[in-house]
Amino acid sequence: QVQLVESGGGLVQAGGSLRLSCVASGRTFGSLVMGWFRQAPGKEREFVAAISQSGSNTPYADSVKGRFTISRDNAKNTVYLQMNSLKPEDTAVYYCAGANPGRSYNYWGQGTQVTVSS
Numbered sequence: 001q002v003q004l005v006e007s008g009g010g011l012v013q014a015g016g017s018l019r020l021s022c023v024a025s026g027r028t029f030g031s032l033v034m035g036w037f038r039q040a041p042g043k044e045r046e047f048v049a050a051i052s053q054s055g056s057n058t059p060y061a062d063s064v065k066g067r068f069t070i071s072r073d074n075a076k077n078t079v080y081l082q083m084n085s086l087k088p089e090d091t092a093v094y095y096c097a098g099a100n101p102g103r104s105y106n107y108w109g110q111g112t113q114v115t116v117s118s
Helices: none
Strands: 003-005 010-011 018-024 033-039 044-049 068-073 077-082 092-099 112-117
Touching: 003 033, 003 092, 018 092, 018 112, 033 068, 033 077, 044 068, 044 077
Parallel strands: 010 112
Antiparallel strands: 003 018, 018 077, 033 044, 033 092, 068 077, 092 112
């Protein structure tokens, strides 16, 4: 099985930046599609970004396009989410997730809180 542990969340002012990291256990990280999702209070969890196994394909939600960048280092079993120009509406718990090719996301981290103050 794969375990995912996120870090890097915190409190930041609007316009600031944060970098989230997600470290995966196990030897299968390189074969997984990885994604970031977020859930704000009272709202459903939503997709933020994903990255293919090689890093060549990186779809984003429209709300974060141009501000967030997803990347991965397969040698370190780590996926990152660089978040720039943060807005108060980006406030949420951010989750890292992994999926076997062609399957739904079935590996999830515990989440890390991101709070953006205005």
